[in-house]
Structures are given as structure tokens and as C-alpha cells.
Amino acid sequence: MKLKAIRFRTHYWRPGTDYATEIAETIKNRVADNDIVAVSEKAISTASGHLIDEARVRPSKLSKLLVDPWITRVWAGPLGRITKLKDTTIDNLRNYPREEGAAHKQVALSTVGLLQSLRHYSEGGIDASNLPFSYVSLPLADSYESASRIRDAVKENTGKDVTVMIVDGDTTYSWRNLHIAPRNVSTPGLIHLGGFLTFIIGRICGLRARQTPIAISGNPINPDRALWLARRFHRLCAGGAGRTVWSMSSKMDTGLTGVTWEMLESVDHYPVSILRLTD
Numbered sequence: 001m002k003l004k005a006i007r008f009r010t011h012y013w014r015p016g017t018d019y020a021t022e023i024a025e026t027i028k029n030r031v032a033d034n035d036i037v038a039v040s041e042k043a044i045s046t047a048s049g050h051l052i053d054e055a056r057v058r059p060s061k062l063s064k065l066l067v068d069p070w071i072t073r074v075w076a077g078p079l080g081r082i083t084k085l086k087d088t089t090i091d092n093l094r095n096y097p098r099e100e101g102a103a104h105k106q107v108a109l110s111t112v113g114l115l116q117s118l119r120h121y122s123e124g125g126i127d128a129s130n131l132p133f134s135y136v137s138l139p140l141a142d143s144y145e146s147a148s149r150i151r152d153a154v155k156e157n158t159g160k161d162v163t164v165m166i167v168d169g170d171t172t173y174s175w176r177n178l179h180i181a182p183r184n185v186s187t188p189g190l191i192h193l194g195g196f197l198t199f200i201i202g203r204i205c206g207l208r209a210r211q212t213p214i215a216i217s218g219n220p221i222n223p224d225r226a227l228w229l230a231r232r233f234h235r236l237c238a239g240g241a242g243r244t245v246w247s248m249s250s251k252m253d254t255g256l257t258g259v260t261w262e263m264l265e266s267v268d269h270y271p272v273s274i275l276r277l278t279d
Contacts, residue, residue: 003229004276006030007236012265015049020153022047023272028158034219036275037154038233041168041214042127043271044146045137052107055134055257059102066105066117071096075120083203085120092246093120097256100134111138116183118196121244122170124183125214129248130240130269132259140166143215144186151217163218165275167230169243170195171209173202179223180207185214189223233273241267 008026013019023039031037045051075085076094085093104126108117112124125139140146147164154162170182172190181190182198190212193201202209210231213221221229241264242248249256252263 001277001279004278005232005236006274007270008272009268009270012269013043013047015046015051017047019044019047020150023150024153024157026272027274031154031158031160031162031274033161035162036165036229037162038165038167038273038275039150040237040271041140041166042130042137045140050138051135052138053134054103054107054136057103057106059106063106063109064102067096067098067101071101071120083200100257107136115194115196119199124195125168128245129242130264132261132264134257144217147215147217163216165213166215167233168212168214169234170212172212172227173198173207173209174227175207179227181212185212187213187216187226229275236273237270240269
């Protein structure tokens with residue numbers, strides 16, 4: 001089958017944005033029946049206000065250990081080499097900020113648990129990119145409900161029946177028909193071993209890495225096809241202000257916590273795309 005992809009540039013969705021209505025209005029002149037509407041989980045989480053200001057978080061002794069030595073010595077050392085991290089990534093981990101990093105790990109411990117906190121980034125869907133100051137977004141508590149809300153809004157505003165897929169930028173690793181997701185998701189056919197173990201196994205074994213469709217509302221999609229579509233959508237998103245806090249702060253020419261709402265609003269954002277399959 002052939003894929004026609006249409007991406008849409010939007011304004012930055014600050015907390016309080018009615019994302020379902022925004023999406024329906026954005027795509028109304030291009031959407032057709034049976035289209036797949038792909039949406040960034042990060043954008044929905046931000047619009048929904050699922051954020052934590054890590055500047056207000058008090059780190060524990062364990063969270064400090066997860067920074068030094070775990071991140072700065074283990075991940076930036078043997079574990080980084082074993083999992084074939086890029087040199088720039090290892091350099092960033094070696095210089096991982098102690099105070100801010102410990103607060104971040106404390107948030108991970110409190111919200112997604114120890115096994116996810118052992119990740120060097122994107123712990124259980126927690127994300128600091130494309131957010132200002134010390135804010136991080138949390139994973140959606142009910143991603144299927146969010147996908148269904150968008151689907152209903154599109155139907156109400158356009159009269160079109162679509163399938164909605166919400167995508168997390170973190171990767172699922174595949175070997176043939178085995179798909180190991182970085183966290184528990186509602187998408188059928190994706191299993192979960194724990195974020196840390198998923199990453200280690202996927203990287204060491206050289207498994208195929210694609211972004212994760214965390215929820216699908218509408219027509220069922222084969223798991224492998226859903227992963228293929230999620231990968232294509234991720235490329236269309238273009239990264240906004242940056243795919244990591246390091247690239248974001250570098251692009252904005254400021255410190256890791258120096259990005260503002262206004263800076264983010266000055267950047268093009270593509271949180272939604274139409275993916276149309278044709279014969």
C-alpha cells in the first residue's frame with residue numbers, strides 16, 4: 001500500500017488548550033473518511049497540563065545516586081558503550097547536571113518507578129524537551145480515552161470517520177513479530193519488559209527501533225504497520241524546539257532551564273498529521 005502523509009503546523013499548545021477541538025479545526029479541510037490522524041503524546045500532555053515543575057522537587061538520596069554514579073559514570077561509561085550511544089550523548093551524560101538531574105530522577109521514581117528511572121532519558125514517557133524552565137511532561141494516564149476524544153471531535157466537526165493514533169517518541173524494539181515497548185501501552189501486540197530492560201535488550205541485540213503508538217482509537221491496525229506509521233509520523237514532527245533538552249537549549253542559545261514559553265512559541269510545531277493509506 002502507498003502512504004500519503006499530510007502534516008499540519010500549529011501554534012504551541014500551552015496548558016489549557018482544547019487539543020481535540022484544535023486538531024479537528026486544523027485538519028477539517030483536508031481530512032477524509034478512513035484517514036489515520038496521528039498526534040504527539042507530548043503535545044497532548046502539555047495541552048492537558050500534565051506537567052511537573054522540577055524546580056519544586058526535593059531529591060532523595062536514591063535519586064542523587066541515580067545521577068552520580070549511575071548516569072555520569074555507568075551510562076556515560078561502560079553501559080553507554082555497550083548500548084552504542086552516540087559520542088555526543090555520552091558527553092551529555094558525563095556532564096549531566098547534578099542538582100536538576102536529581103530532581104528529575106526523583107520525579108521518575110515517584111511517578112513511574114525504579115525500573116523506568118534506570119533509563120538515561122525518557123523514563124516511562126517523562127519528557128523535558130519542548131517545555132520551558134524546569135517543567136517536564138508526564139505520560140498520559142488514559143491515552144485511549146484521549147484518542148477517542150479526538151476521534152469524536154473530528155466526527156462532530158467534519159462528519160468524517162477516522163482512526164486516531166497517539167505516538168510517543170520513545171522507541172519500541174522489534175524482532176519479527178515480537179514488539180517490545182518501552183512502557184505499558186494499550187496498543188495490541190506490543191509487550192512490555194520495563195523501560196530499562198527494553199532499551200538494553202533492543203540496543204545490544206540490534207533490534208529494529210521505531211517510535212511507539214501508545215493508543216489507537218478506531219479501526220484496528222496491525223502492530224507492525226502501526227509501528228511503521230508511528231515512525232513516519234515522528235519524522236514529520238520535525239522535533240519542534242529540539243528532540244532533547246540539550247538540543248533545545250543549544251538551539252535557543254540558553255541554559256538547560258533557560259527556555260521560556262515565548263521561545264517555544266517562536267518555533268514551528270507539527271503535532272498532528274494525516275496518514276492516508278491507498279492501494
